[in-house]
Amino acid sequence: MTVVCRIAQPADLPALQALYAELIPEEAPCLAEMAAALARMEASGLSAVFVAEDQSGVIGTFQLVIYDNLVRAPRRKAMIDSVIVRHDRRGVGIGRQLMAHAVVVAAERGCCRVGVSTAFRRQVAQSFYDTLGFGRFGYHYLYPVSSAPEH
Template sequence: MRENSARWHIREATFNDVGALVQLEERCFDYSRMGRRSFRRLLAGNTGHVFVCMSEDGALAGYYLLLTRKNSRRWRLYSIATAPESRGTGLGRVLLEHAIHTAQQQGAISLGLEVKVDNTAAISLYEKLHFAVIDLLPEYYDDGTDGYRMRVSFDTSTNQENR
């Protein structure tokens, strides 16, 4: 992990985190927000893996959500968010590296995601960690914005299969 990651503590989310997760969603996104019921369902099930990042003062600094499907080794980064006051600190990269590591440790062969085509900061970070654009998704988001589907493969023998 990066040198400044000591400022944060990443752990699996619990039901006690749901209120703070919903508040963070409202602060970070103006589209496709997840609500209390969605977070509770994901925490109760076995296909969602929600991790929270707490700052030194105990505040929620960010989170990510990985989704899996039964009998699939291709995982999906459904959501990743950093609190506005934590942006520019390297936390996004720390969260993404943690998500990649988590997926790899659980036997995933790849990790995919969707991102708005105009989210250049996120796209740049994803590319630095070897994600590649594999598809254009016209009008993918609620506001009509196009998206990119991106993926990173962990097993070099599956690179052609995952493209």
């Protein structure tokens, strides 16, 4: 089985939409909005969605966000987000390949650290990141911010 990791293209969006439905079923991003977000990521050069694919198509994904950090200047940091492997392909090393690819890309782009977070309820994911050598550090907090402009 040959798995290739690469930057996602607009043609990958339907497969990504299906993967994200496995990750967070209550979310339903529309393809047009996903395409616009993918274009913004490409234009920024600091965020990208990657896919893992084999002969059957897209089987996994993650997003890598790179940012400059003044404390560690001039080095950068990276966050890995939205990691998912298609349900019928889990447990065969695809997630490991995705994470290894993320770390390599982060290093190539000058990052000194790579972080990843997952929900408290996702204990399988937590164990997975532990086995990859990610150390548990602090807490990750989220605060909802309205995207609607105030008048």
